[in-house]
Amino acid sequence: MNTQPTIKKETKNKIRVEFDRTPLKERLKAKFLNLPFYTNIVWYVFRFIILLGVSYIVLYPFFTKIAASFMSPDDFIDVTVRLIPKYPSFDQYKAIFLENKYMAAFFNTLTLSLISAILQTFVACLVGYGLAKFKFKGNSLVMGAVILTMVVPHGTVYLSMFMKFRYFDIFDFFGIFKGLGYAGLYDGIVDIGKWIGSLFSGVPYTNVTNSIQLTQTFWPMILLSITGLAFKNGLYIFMMRQFFRGVPDELEESAYIDGSDTFRTFLQIIIPLSVPMMITIFLFSFSWQWTDEFYTNMFISTNKIVLMPKIVGIPKSLETTYAGQELYYSAINNTCGLMIILPLVVLYLFCQRYLVQGIERSGIVG
Amino acid sequence: MNNEKMKKSSSKKSRPASLDKRKARAGWIFVAPFVIGFLLIYLPIIVDSIVYSFNEIDPVRTGGYTLTFVGFSNYQKALFENADYVKTLVAGIQQLLLEVPSIVIFSLFIAVLLNDKIAGRAAFRAILFVPVILSTGLIGSIDAQNNLGEFMDASESIDTGTGQSTAAALSEAINLEALFANMKVGTELVEYVAHAVDSISTIVNRSGVQILIFLAGLQSISPAIYESCRMDGATAWETFWKITFPMISPMILVNAIYTIIDSFTSESNAVMRLIDSVYSQPDGNVLSSAMAWMYFLIVILILAAVAGIMSAFVFYQRKDT
Numbered sequence: 001m002n003t004q005p006t007i008k009k010e011t012k013n014k015i016r017v018e019f020d021r022t023p024l025k026e027r028l029k030a031k032f033l034n035l036p037f038y039t040n041i042v043w044y045v046f047r048f049i050i051l052l053g054v055s056y057i058v059l060y061p062f063f064t065k066i067a068a069s070f071m072s073p074d075d076f077i078d079v080t081v082r083l084i085p086k087y088p089s090f091d092q093y094k095a096i097f098l099e100n101k102y103m104a105a106f107f108n109t110l111t112l113s114l115i116s117a118i119l120q121t122f123v124a125c126l127v128g129y130g131l132a133k134f135k136f137k138g139n140s141l142v143m144g145a146v147i148l149t150m151v152v153p154h155g156t157v158y159l160s161m162f163m164k165f166r167y168f169d170i171f172d173f174f175g176i177f178k179g180l181g182y183a184g185l186y187d188g189i190v191d192i193g194k195w196i197g198s199l200f201s202g203v204p205y206t207n208v209t210n211s212i213q214l215t216q217t218f219w220p221m222i223l224l225s226i227t228g229l230a231f232k233n234g235l236y237i238f239m240m241r242q243f244f245r246g247v248p249d250e251l252e253e254s255a256y257i258d259g260s261d262t263f264r265t266f267l268q269i270i271i272p273l274s275v276p277m278m279i280t281i282f283l284f285s286f287s288w289q290w291t292d293e294f295y296t297n298m299f300i301s302t303n304k305i306v307l308m309p310k311i312v313g314i315p316k317s318l319e320t321t322y323a324g325q326e327l328y329y330s331a332i333n334n335t336c337g338l339m340i341i342l343p344l345v346v347l348y349l350f351c352q353r354y355l356v357q358g359i360e361r362s363g364i365v366g
Numbered sequence: 367m368n369n370e371k372m373k374k375s376s377s378k379k380s381r382p383a384s385l386d387k388r389k390a391r392a393g394w395i396f397v398a399p400f401v402i403g404f405l406l407i408y409l410p411i412i413v414d415s416i417v418y419s420f421n422e423i424d425p426v427r428t429g430g431y432t433l434t435f436v437g438f439s440n441y442q443k444a445l446f447e448n449a450d451y452v453k454t455l456v457a458g459i460q461q462l463l464l465e466v467p468s469i470v471i472f473s474l475f476i477a478v479l480l481n482d483k484i485a486g487r488a489a490f491r492a493i494l495f496v497p498v499i500l501s502t503g504l505i506g507s508i509d510a511q512n513n514l515g516e517f518m519d520a521s522e523s524i525d526t527g528t529g530q531s532t533a534a535a536l537s538e539a540i541n542l543e544a545l546f547a548n549m550k551v552g553t554e555l556v557e558y559v560a561h562a563v564d565s566i567s568t569i570v571n572r573s574g575v576q577i578l579i580f581l582a583g584l585q586s587i588s589p590a591i592y593e594s595c596r597m598d599g600a601t602a603w604e605t606f607w608k609i610t611f612p613m614i615s616p617m618i619l620v621n622a623i624y625t626i627i628d629s630f631t632s633e634s635n636a637v638m639r640l641i642d643s644v645y646s647q648p649d650g651n652v653l654s655s656a657m658a659w660m661y662f663l664i665v666i667l668i669l670a671a672v673a674g675i676m677s678a679f680v681f682y683q684r685k686d687t
Contacts, residue, residue, distance in 0.1 A: 048485070058497060059496070126396050129396055130393045131393075136391075152631075156415055156662050159651045159655050237400065263392075312504070340505070345500070355495065
């Protein structure tokens with residue numbers, strides 16, 4: 001048998017090589033009957049099963065919640081019912097929608113979340129860019145401050161944050177504003193003096209009353225967002241900084257050489273470049289603001305503005321003294337949770353591609 | 367002559383300085399929103415919080431509030447009078463130290479599994495990240511109120527919805543401790559692993575971000591290194607410990623720190639919940655500040671210790687720039 005390939009010239013630019021192929025059986029044998037192939041298969045199957053199992057653990061709670069949300073009280077005392085309700089009903093959804101002010105909460109939360117998510121994304125972008133691309137004295141100090149805001153838990157600043165916005169005033173600014181002029185400033189200084197005095201004398205210290213109340217409005221959230229101090233904003237700034245550090249300096253340098261100034265470069269070169277990352281940050285800030293109850297309960301505690309945390313509860317029409325009461329109430333609470341996260345699920349389905357991309361590109365790799 | 371030289375050198379120096387200065391100014395403008403907010407809002411809040419923890423606070427009817435300096439009495443109350451604080455604190459820190467390794471190891475494991483090509487990789491990533499987006503804050507607190515686990519297990523009609531009972535049922539079925547009892551690895555390790563398996567749903571739910579950080583790290587390792595390893599005949603096991611592990615070690619540090627911060631600032635944390643509940647008690651607001659500050663200091667110490675110990679073992683690849 002001729003094992004050497006034969007080369008035939010067909011046309012001017014085409015040649016044809018003919019050689020004997022190894023028989024199919026041999027080829028299959030070489031491909032499939034060896035150890036690495038089997039270890040690969042075993043490894044592949046093993047990986048697949050583990051990932052399936054983990055995904056199951058993640059998704060299972062949602063399955064049960066969804067199943068329970070369609071159940072009527074009868075299902076909860078029926079022992080044979082496990083996941084699929086025997087007496088399905090939309091009562092829970094209907095009651096929560098109509099009685100728990102779902103629509104009001106939806107639109108209020110949408111407004112608040114959109115405002116703060118947009119502000120937070122933009123501010124994180126600005127600050128992250130400033131920290132990543134400019135060397136100035138105090139750069140690392142500012143970075144340290146960012147990390148400090150990340151590390152201090154909410155519980156530590158709960159009281160003082162509430163007090164800050166309940167009696168909002170910076171350097172007695174509003175005292176001056178109210179036409180008291182220098183008297184206000186003077187009051188402020190006297191005030192600090194009084195406070196220091198109270199440390200030694202034990203005489204109670206009373207705060208001045210020029211402050212304004214910002215609680216029960218969106219203002220605390222807006223102020224915190226503008227200044228990059230809201231929930232987890234330190235993380236966003238950190239992520240943006242890491243992302244911008246990965247952007248080559250040559251891009252900006254060429255823009256500078258073409259006569260663009262720093263801010264135009266930022267707006268026209270850097271911002272378009274970082275859209276996936278910004279979508280990631282937006283998704284984070286939007287959904288964490290959406291499900292946030294810490295700040296919303298702290299700043300907006302009355303019923304004047306209905307937000308998402310307020311709708312969790314048992315609607316009047318579903319109140320029951322039935323045998324499965326406890327279980328049923330728990331299911332209703334979970335249904336509230338499902339209705340709260342429904343808009344987020346839709347958002348996540350659209351954005352998750354960017355999310356993974358964004359995080360991978362942020363390359364928190366250093 | 368000498369004078370002239372000095373003049374020359376100083377003028378040479380001043381020219382690039384102006385560009386630097388301009389860049390520095392631009393940098394300050396970029397970080398201005400944060401710096402202003404930090405100085406005017408956040409720093410006062412932090413200082414106030416420390417001040418409050420040494421005071422008693424009373425709102426005044428005409429507006430404003432009264433502070434009375436009481437020294438360390440809030441701290442004393444927290445440590446010696448509150449029945450739960452020390453107990454919860456110790457338990458919380460113990461749990462923190464136990465959880466962090468399992469979360470980091472688990473997320474590294476999953477990231478390695480996800481890094482190679484596999485059918486439905488994108489779907490798996492999306493699913494693993496679901497808890498980060500959906501199970502925080504409000505949903506977390508609804509889940510936390512679902513402590514009807516035993517009742518549900520008894521009726522067997524429906525799960526609590528937290529996934530806790532499935533994992534419990536699973537570990538009961540396997541009975542890990544019996545399985546490992548014959549191996550000579552010491553009971554503590556067996557108990558630790560069994561505990562980790564019991565709380566698998568918590569671990570999975572809390573390692574979303576960590577998995578992504580590890581994935582980012584894994585993808586930054588050059589494929590050429592792996593190729594040369596394979597050429598030299600290294601097995602996958604050796605490659606993992608000799609290449610992947612050292613290359614990923616900075617990420618392990620980052621993830622350990624992230625996990626500690628994440629778990630001690632989260633509201634599902636037992637200590638945080640105690641502090642929240644103390645806050646809503648009458649006269650509890652300053653007490654909760656004192657408690658939170660003590661907790662914060664302890665965790666900062668832990669963070670510093672972990673960062674210090676781990677950074678000794680971290681391998682940084684020199685990038686040729």
